[in-house]
Amino acid sequence: MLVFFLIPLFVVFGISLATKQFGRPPYSALLSTEEGTVQLTLHLSNYIRLFSDNLYVAAYLSSIRIAFIATVITLLVGYPMAYAIARAPDQWRNILLMLVVLPFFTSLLLRVYALIGFMRGNGVINQFLGLFGIEPLVMMQTDFAVYVGIVYTYLPFMILPLYTTLVKLDSSLLEASADLGARPVRTFLSITLPLSLPGIIAGSMLVFIPAIGEFVIPSLLGGPDTLMIGRVLWDEFFTAANWPRAAAVAIAMLVVVVVPIMLLQRAQSAVVEK
């Protein structure tokens, strides 16, 4: 029986070695046949370059900014939806939930592609606006398009954890609050919102973390000046073919992402316990 558990353990262990060590000298040294010491200095220079070159710093900052703003918007869009689903009649809930999950299974690439058709210069939205004589809006190749893209594609990740916390909410608390004379808004702010906090954190992290490293959305929807770190890494790797630097970019990205991941795991265990 032990063997059964050890095999996957070893497999995962091998993978973990990869994620953890690929940026360290041994791995980049393996990439070429030069001496280890040469590689070590070479490698450090990649990190120095990372900080001295404005491109990278700017890319990290704008990735974080874009991911953050997009996460907030997703939360604002997703919260009412999750709440509505949690409050919906029983027989509706599963159907609504499935409707939320369904797009998630539909290819991300294709959903982004559907958005392009929607937001293009002569896309559906602009044709619709044109019916009212409104000038076409420029939506593609802007940061706006990237926000829409992230919100659109990651909405299910926000709704599901929110739903799980909201549906477990004890309605007697809400009734008690209402009986004691609190207005709905106040009940929401002082009871519902704090109690759904783990869901908010979990959902936000599930959107924020992948959004930082997002590659497909900015490269298809964003403009040439939309800097995101996933794109920089991709270009570094595929266009510049600079593997060690790409690895350094990835390691730095990992550092940026690790703190949110830890937050996420804490929030998730809080969700599970409740």
Place this chain on the structure above:
Amino acid sequence: MRRGWFLPIAAALGFSFLYAPIISLVIFSFNESRLVTVWSGFSTKWYGELFNDPQMLGAAWLSLQIAALSATIALVLGTLAAVALVRFRRFKGRTLFSGMVSAPLVMPDVITGLSLLLLFVAMESLLGWPRGRGTLTIVIAHSTFCMAYVCVVVQSRLSDFDRSLEEAAMDLGASPLRTFFDITLPIIAPALVSGWLLGFTLSLDDLVIASFVSGPGSSTLPMVIFSKVRLGVSPDVNALATIIIGIVALGVLAATIIQLRSRPKKARA
């Protein structure tokens, strides 16, 4: 209880936001015109064109093979990992193990892809295997990240599993292995099915990781679509997208029905 107008409207808007682009894409896939968004009559000619495109068909076939294989491997490994996590509450390195299992769920694709590629390259120079990159490396990469999803699905099923059934089987003299195959496996089967389907769709969908670990001559469908979309919107991608969306919708529907049917009668709300 609050039953205002705000929630239903917000939800309705949200759902239309989710579905409007997809629906418009499906509609326009039947468009006659080459201009993707100008409607000029019903036609299925883009579907015809799609099925005469050897590059697309080849990539689609390759993607399906990879997805089926990866989902199967991921299912086996993910189930074992889930069993290990649920059954052995405490073992050395459990936190590390569960962390490693769930990390791929949130890790940005570019990091996963790059790290796997570097691992493959390192293994090649150390062990001489896997030689070069191609379908095999994509399968390995996809299996590993799908495994995490399978593990989560199976884990949730296992944790509301009645242990006494297994204990009864053991008391009646069944060996652990026999108990696993006769009792545990049938009960968690629905989770296995949906886990497999999940892995299958995820693998079919993946662009970033596949791009990193693939070699020349092994372009998966998302890679072909991506390069096409980059060059501009073309109507046959609409047709392809519609087909994929249709298949996925059916798959998810099937998985949900299987899950709902198998739920014990106690009807968990």
